Amino acid sequence: HYGRGWLLWLFIKMDILKQQIEERKRKLAQAHETNGSKKYLTKADLEREREEKYRAEQARLEEERKRKQEEKQRELEERMRIGRPQKAVDEFKEVEYVCKLPVGDVKKRLRKRGEPVTLFGETDALREKRLIELEAVLVEQQERSGRNDFLE
Secondary structure (H helix, E strand, C coil), rough: CCHHHHHHHHHHHHHHHHHHHHHHHHHHHHHHHCCCCCCCHHHHHHHHHHHHHHHHHHHHHHHHHHHHHHHHHHHHHHHHHHHCCHHHHHHHHCCCCCCCHHHHHHHHHHCCCCCCEEEEEEEEHHHHHEEEEEEEHHHHHHHHHHCHHCCC
């Protein structure tokens, strides 16, 4: 009365159970090899082994973080050496910035420059800082071109 679908489901279920049993046997064989001549493994032994693997992975991740931090430090020193110290120091220290301009004025000036008023997750201080950096770049470009668009 059940048909072929039931039989197919039963075979699939049996295959899954076989895979799980084989996996457990493989884990026990590996654990037996690592523990030497122990006849059985306790849950504490398995937990200790898992914890050791976790600590080794965390140590590797910490080493990678330190390597990245040292790389950032070298990049900062390189920027300081080639003459862009202020931006490099600001990026590295991430100094808290205090707003000096009204929020409305900052938004108007960004709109005037054709920039997005607010980027995702941007605070008022970051928005003002972005405007100041944008205007500094524009002033630098104008000094190179010899014109002053601010006077127009």
